Amino acid sequence: MRRWILKHRFLMARRFTQLGILALYIAANAYGFMALSGNLSSSLLMKNIPLSDPFALLQMFAAGALLGANVIIGGLIVSLFYLVVGGRAFCSWVCPMNMVTDAANWTRRVFYLEKVERKVWLGRSVRYWVLGLSLILSFLTGIAAFEMVSPISMLHRGIIFGMGMGFAAVLSIFLFDVFAVKNGWCGHICPLGGFYALLGRLSMIRIKHDQTKCTLCMQCKDICPEKQVLSIIGKESGMIVSGECTNCGRCVEVCDDDALSFGVRNYIKKNV
Amino acid sequence: MSNLESNKIVISERRKFLSLMAQSVGLSALGGMVWTGYLEEAKSAPLILRPPGARLEKDFIRMCIKCGQCVEACPYDMLSLAKPGDHKPMGTPFFIPRENPCRMCTDIPCVPVCPTGALDEMSVSTIKEGVKELDIMKARMGLAVVDTESCIAFWGIQCDACYRACPVMDSAIVLEYRRNARTGKHAYLIPIVNSETCTGCGICERACVTEKAAIRILPLELAKGDIGSHYIRGWDKADEKRLEGVSTDVTTHTKRSDKSAQDYLNAVEEVSK
Numbered sequence: 001m002r003r004w005i006l007k008h009r010f011l012m013a014r015r016f017t018q019l020g021i022l023a024l025y026i027a028a029n030a031y032g033f034m035a036l037s038g039n040l041s042s043s044l045l046m047k048n049i050p051l052s053d054p055f056a057l058l059q060m061f062a063a064g065a066l067l068g069a070n071v072i073i074g075g076l077i078v079s080l081f082y083l084v085v086g087g088r089a090f091c092s093w094v095c096p097m098n099m100v101t102d103a104a105n106w107t108r109r110v111f112y113l114e115k116v117e118r119k120v121w122l123g124r125s126v127r128y129w130v131l132g133l134s135l136i137l138s139f140l141t142g143i144a145a146f147e148m149v150s151p152i153s154m155l156h157r158g159i160i161f162g163m164g165m166g167f168a169a170v171l172s173i174f175l176f177d178v179f180a181v182k183n184g185w186c187g188h189i190c191p192l193g194g195f196y197a198l199l200g201r202l203s204m205i206r207i208k209h210d211q212t213k214c215t216l217c218m219q220c221k222d223i224c225p226e227k228q229v230l231s232i233i234g235k236e237s238g239m240i241v242s243g244e245c246t247n248c249g250r251c252v253e254v255c256d257d258d259a260l261s262f263g264v265r266n267y268i269k270k271n272v
Numbered sequence: 273m274s275n276l277e278s279n280k281i282v283i284s285e286r287r288k289f290l291s292l293m294a295q296s297v298g299l300s301a302l303g304g305m306v307w308t309g310y311l312e313e314a315k316s317a318p319l320i321l322r323p324p325g326a327r328l329e330k331d332f333i334r335m336c337i338k339c340g341q342c343v344e345a346c347p348y349d350m351l352s353l354a355k356p357g358d359h360k361p362m363g364t365p366f367f368i369p370r371e372n373p374c375r376m377c378t379d380i381p382c383v384p385v386c387p388t389g390a391l392d393e394m395s396v397s398t399i400k401e402g403v404k405e406l407d408i409m410k411a412r413m414g415l416a417v418v419d420t421e422s423c424i425a426f427w428g429i430q431c432d433a434c435y436r437a438c439p440v441m442d443s444a445i446v447l448e449y450r451r452n453a454r455t456g457k458h459a460y461l462i463p464i465v466n467s468e469t470c471t472g473c474g475i476c477e478r479a480c481v482t483e484k485a486a487i488r489i490l491p492l493e494l495a496k497g498d499i500g501s502h503y504i505r506g507w508d509k510a511d512e513k514r515l516e517g518v519s520t521d522v523t524t525h526t527k528r529s530d531k532s533a534q535d536y537l538n539a540v541e542e543v544s545k
Contacts, residue, residue, distance in 0.1 A: 029344050042339035042387050050387055056337055065334040068389035133300050133307070141311045142334050148311055148362050153338065157353055157363055161340050164355025
């Protein structure tokens with residue numbers, strides 16, 4: 001049991017923050033406990049500190065909106081926060097869609113779907129194209145393009161304010177991730193993840209690899225939702241520098257040889 | 273022979289890169305087309321009533337970040353965010369007056385919480401002695417419109433439900449007395465909406481006794497016309513002001529007027545031909 005907890009410590013911490021944040025939002029909407037009100041698009045922390053989704057703001061600027069100061073300050077606060085903790089920490093520690101796609105991944109593992117399915121090719125860079133496309137379409141149509149179709153927003157808005165037909169969108173993401181492409185949504189298509197990957201390129205908190213301890217068991221690569229970021233495993237010691245790493249910590253906890261850990265990046269030395 | 277030749281073509285890295293880019297652009301074009309089609313349809317839904325202080329629909333829809341803080345601030349839970357399946361622009365706040373109208377709180381809790389300014393505090397404020405004060409009477413969420421055919425007051429039945437429910441009583445809705453010629457001894461008490469004071473709160477629609485409300489709130493864009501500057505109430509000094517700043521020499525150009533007889537006969541090119 002102790003060992004199980006140790007092997008899932010970051011996973012449990014992530015579920016705690018993901019559910020905790022949703023619980024605070026629900027408490028604000030349903031019971032008027034205003035510690036964190038609004039939703040992941042924009043919210044108010046402790047009735048005073050604005051927090052806003054910087055990617056939504058970017059789309060709104062592209063759509064030609066002149067926005068209030070509050071929401072811009074909120075966007076800056078969130079951007080700075082993820083600049084430090086790793087852009088895609090949002091994806092694995094906050095975004096509720098992560099629970100859906102993790103469930104899809106778990107289903108894949110249980111049924112060994114990997115072994116039988118026919119591979120569908122989908123590039124990891126699709127998200128950047130979707131990101132660019134959503135900005136262009138925002139500009140052309142005068143409305144934040146991804147925000148109108150985002151299944152992430154449908155999910156967190158749905159959980160806090162009422163789901164409607166939003167569950168259909170969430171279900172389709174789940175089915176897509178289970179049967180079509182592994183990590184299809186979060187790892188390939190989602191432009192919000194793409195945005196945070198770009199934002200987090202220089203972030204401070206990163207996964208650190210110690211090659212001398214590595215036994216090349218490759219458990220980390222099996223569990224990682226963004227395998228391509230682990231290219232240095234077993235080859236050299238250093239930091240996982242790719243912005244696409246979500247800092248989920250799964251590789252750290254599955255490693256039996258203590259070769260992976262969270263670390264703070266040293267900007268002065270090269271390749272760290 | 274030709275097969276052999278084509279095998280020799282060296283595909284450079286640059287060519288690979290350019291082809292990948294072109295492929296992605298091609299896919300984006302297809303995806304973008306579908307996506308744009310949805311967006312254009314979704315934003316052209318004008319039959320929606322917004323919270324007080326909302327900007328014009330086309331500005332509102334680009335400024336609203338869909339955070340729902342106005343929804344949370346409303347003490348009467350009258351606002352909701354459009355869910356998938358509501359057939360309204362996704363995630364934006366709206367209300368349905370027949371179900372839950374705006375109670376016109378004097379402190380307008382829903383407006384100052386808006387982080388983006390999609391709900392414009394200035395539009396529902398008056399400046400009194402240099403101090404900005406919220407004033408819900410300035411809200412224009414829509415306009416009450418009476419369907420005279422289904423309103424029973426127009427039959428001669430005495431019903432002043434909307435008149436009595438109206439928070440801007442005897443101003444936004446007034447009762448007009450007319451003689452009922454059918455009975456010869458009764459009066460019609462007819463509700464007349466005044467667009468200058470109606471805030472569009474929808475309490476009248478909620479109060480209406482008919483099965484489907486005979487007085488309904490419509491978005492201003494749909495409910496109101498625009499006179500323009502061709503017609504002025506000459507007997508009204510205030511209305512004359514609308515002429516200020518309007519160019520006095522208004523000529524209408526049509527395909528015909530371009531070729532009016534005079535121009536045709538006197539046009540230099542035509543004569544010289």
